[in-house]
Amino acid sequence: MTRDSLRAIFSRPTLDVAPELLGMLLVHAEPGGRRVGRIVEVEAYLGPDDRASHARFGETARSRPMYGEAGRAYVYLVYGMYDCLNVVTGPIGAPHAILIRAVEPLEGIDAIRAARIEAELRSRRSLGPADVERIRARIGRTPAERLAAGPGRVGAAFGLDRSLTGSDLLDPAQAVHLEARPAGSPTLRIETSKRLGIDFAGEPWVDRPWRFTIAGNRSVSR
DNA sequence: CTACCGATCCCCT
DNA sequence: GGGGATCGGTAGA
Structure with missing residues (x-):
C-alpha cells in the first residue's frame, strides 16, 4: 500500500479510520533492530466539541498538531510521566486524532522489554x-x-516522546511509522466500548462508544 | 504568579 | 480499593 493511499484513508472521517487502524503495524526501525507491534486498541477524539479531547480549548500550542495533516504524530505527556501516541486524522483544520492504546508485540520482543x-x-x-x-x-x-x-506502555516500549510530534507516521523512511495490515490477514472481529479515564468530560462524551478493540485479544489494556 | 488537575501506571492494603 | 509520582496546560488573580 502506497503512502498516498494510506494518507487518503487517514483523511477520512475519524470514526471510519479508527477500526481501520486495528491490525495495522506500529514499527520502530533502526540499524540495531526492528520493533513491531500489531495495533489492538484505539480511541477516537473528535475535538473541538468533544470535551474529552485536548482540542476542547481550541487551537493552543499543545493541540495545534491535531489541526494539521492526517497521518502525522501527536504525542502528549500525561500525569507528568507517560508519553502517549496519537495519529492525526480527518481533513486539515479538523482537530481529530486517534490514541493508540495498546499493541501486541510481534518482533523485537527483547528490545521492547x-x-x-x-x-x-x-x-x-x-x-x-x-x-x-x-x-x-x-x-x-x-x-x-x-x-x-x-497507552503509557506503548510509549515506553517503543521509546516515544513528544519530540516525535509532527513526524509523518506514513513515511516508511522514518524510524517510527505505521504499516498496512499484512496481505492475507484474516478479517477482524471488532468491539466498541466507552473511552477510559475521561470522567471529567461529562455527558454525553463519557458514554460515546469511541474505543475500538480487537475482540478477545490478549494485549488489550485492562 | 499560583492553583488545580489530568486521554496512566505501579504498589500496597 | 486507594494513594503517590511528576510536570505541563489552562485559568484566574
Missing part, C-alpha cells in the same frame, strides 16, 4: 539497587503480550 525497563528506571527519581532489581525482575517476567498493553 529493554525499552520498558529503561523507561521505568529513568522515570523514578530515587531508587536503590533493590528497586532496580525489582523493576528488572517484574518486567523480565511480564508476558510479551502485556508489554505494550496500555
